[in-house]
Amino acid sequence: MGAVEKAPVKPLEHLPLPELCIHNGTILTMDEPGAIIEDGALLIHGGRITYCGPRGQMPACPGARLLDARGGLILPGLINGHTHAAMTLMRGLADDLPLEQWLTEHIFPAERNLTPEAVYWGSMLACAEMIRGGTTCFCDMYLFAHDVARAVDQAGLRAVIGEVIYDFDSPSYGPLENGFAVSQDLVRQYQDHPRIKGAIMPHALYTCSPSLLERAGQMAQDLDCDLNIHMSETLHETNTIVERHGARPLAHAASLGLVNQRLWIDHAVDFNADEIERLAQADCRISLLPESNMKLASGLANLGRMLKCGLKLSLGTDGCASNNDLDMFGEMDSCAKVHKAAVLNPQVPQARTVLELATRRGGQVFGQPGLGVLRQGALADVIVMDMDQPHLTPLYNPYSHLVYAASGADVLHSVCHGQVLMEDRRLLTMDEDEVLAKAREQARLLTGREVL
């Protein structure tokens, strides 16, 4: 888990005939040397890239579907390291409140009304937004996770999905015992799926007892899957865990046997330098959520030190109740800027590093070989950006524009696992009008409020 292996390069004449050809653009491979291929082309077969190089050297591809990049940028689909997709239904329901009041007066009451249908349509809405915004892969923690997976399967995206479990009864599965059963079932059901993986997802150290956490860790080991958990989101959380268990969050998690290469932490705001070093040594993985942390006034992760330690890092939006969108371009922009502001250093992080968090480095967090990079053998998750627009003109440096000037609306085409999900800004795997209508209907049912 975790390592992105380099697939062996096969001689072109032995490759199967490609199903899809993306051409007429500049390819940002996002590989480690940062190779950029002008006038490049990609050939795709069976969900993988079979050719990535100059158009002039591309083998013939009779019968392949052609996707014209129209002179734009071709890059790996973006990776959203942590969200709660179906919370699109609560987008803008309540903002600018203290966390406790926001949760108890607005979010929890709405969530008590959740149904499988609500989660399905909320997740479909999220998938529509993500495809439009260039995201092709995400990690999701929510209720009714089987219905999240149903939406992702339909939409054609790639995801790691888990049912959130905690000490109290859940609006989806009821008592905790069922939560473990649902989680295990999800991991088993999708173990051979080409795009979807299940994972074990206890909510947080402060909502899960030590025995729940130990059992979750054991289950992740038995099923050979990820253990994803919110951890170290605020100083308040740290204080709570120290008070209850006499140890800081990471030490508490370690005492329960959780700190190993299966551990995937969301937030990671309040880790100190020693803890960051320990996380790197244990090969743990992190999803940073700077916009959520800003909006909820939680604090800010020590990105500079995490990068120095070589910790595996991805970037995420968090759910739409707290961000309030799934636009990874906006998240990259905020990530690059706020970390500079926080330590008054304009040099960290660099734009290219931030784009790596949303592509190759994010792929390492997801632990799927060939994710987040464009090269022969890599997964065929690809987006094309329309750069012929005022706010992206002139173009000296593609990394700068993608991080500091582009938005989700600039994505022209989107491909996941070789399937075209959006062509010329038209969604191909769902009826968008139906998704918007159903999502509005479900939002009304959840909140009892009229929505436009």
Place this chain on the structure above:
Amino acid sequence: MGAVEKAPVKPLEHLPLPELCIHNGTILTMDEPGAIIEDGALLIHGGRITYCGPRGQMPACPGARLLDARGGLILPGLINGHTHAAMTLMRGLADDLPLEQWLTEHIFPAERNLTPEAVYWGSMLACAEMIRGGTTCFCDMYLFAHDVARAVDQAGLRAVIGEVIYDFDSPSYGPLENGFAVSQDLVRQYQDHPRIKGAIMPHALYTCSPSLLERAGQMAQDLDCDLNIHMSETLHETNTIVERHGARPLAHAASLGLVNQRLWIDHAVDFNADEIERLAQADCRISLLPESNMKLASGLANLGRMLKCGLKLSLGTDGCASNNDLDMFGEMDSCAKVHKAAVLNPQVPQARTVLELATRRGGQVFGQPGLGVLRQGALADVIVMDMDQPHLTPLYNPYSHLVYAASGADVLHSVCHGQVLMEDRRLLTMDEDEVLAKAREQARLLTGREVL
């Protein structure tokens, strides 16, 4: 100057026949009570709003051009409180560097090659981006200001424009003496223009001698116009001024007679509580630039205290060399989030307050009666947002969506001073392909670098 007066409401039967009718949307008036008009309509004549109310009560408007809001939101055009429009030509030229290195190695060398044509096309590119992104009014400080004004006049936007002056020779006007002449000429030339005003714009306290500043202040008084200046951008600037003049920036400016209702300050990062109080009492005005301050790691203004003091505040993007776009939606999002993060308080600022900075409050900074608000008698600067999209669904609270989820790409129509500048995302006052081509050509000439 400064006060937004309420125009007297005229009986409808005495109004001239409207030229333009915007209908079929929800109107966010952005007036102080926060009135929202469902199924509203606007009538416009002679650059002003003659009716703002329910569609059902709208007087007949035979012959008026109809603009269909298609069920979206109708709100005042956004106001960008500070930019350097023509720096679009240096967008992404260099990023993630220390300020000094960025300026001396990249920006200044490019600016030495500036020509009136470069500034004109760079400003046209900026106008194209602003119109697309919903901005209808901005304040601009740059070189060759007459060519900025030429572009703004052509594009149909509203702006306050000034020629930047400083102690050293300028790439545009040469020696300082000419700078004063150009500035005075600009103010006089546009004094009766319906959309453009000139202002006096010394660059900063650290680049302008006391005698330059005193003369600039006197000229602003004689011409009855604004004095716009970068001030208190960094702690380093404060230290420099204290070292040179034995006083903090505001006290130094006050000693030169500048702290009065003509003073309009950009940045305002390093003012302490007493200084903020003093600025409010003197009826000075501020443009906050949080994204620029984040990206250049300059620090962050004390927005909470400024709001409490009743200081006149607007929000701006700064130039594209340092931000790197002119998207006021992104700026609002960052403003709302980063100020919460900075003081760990999720309640300040509220989304609606931030939208006010970019509309009514911003209009107060520009000091033009009826700017930034929709009501009878107000200036007819109006945008329409397309809300029927995944990332804006469902819609519980329009303020939340506009600040936290919308982007410039969601603007459908744009109107300034009653003229339709964009309809169905098509620019009407310029040939967009020509602007992009000319801007690329000028960018190559400026930087000697190949651009896409």
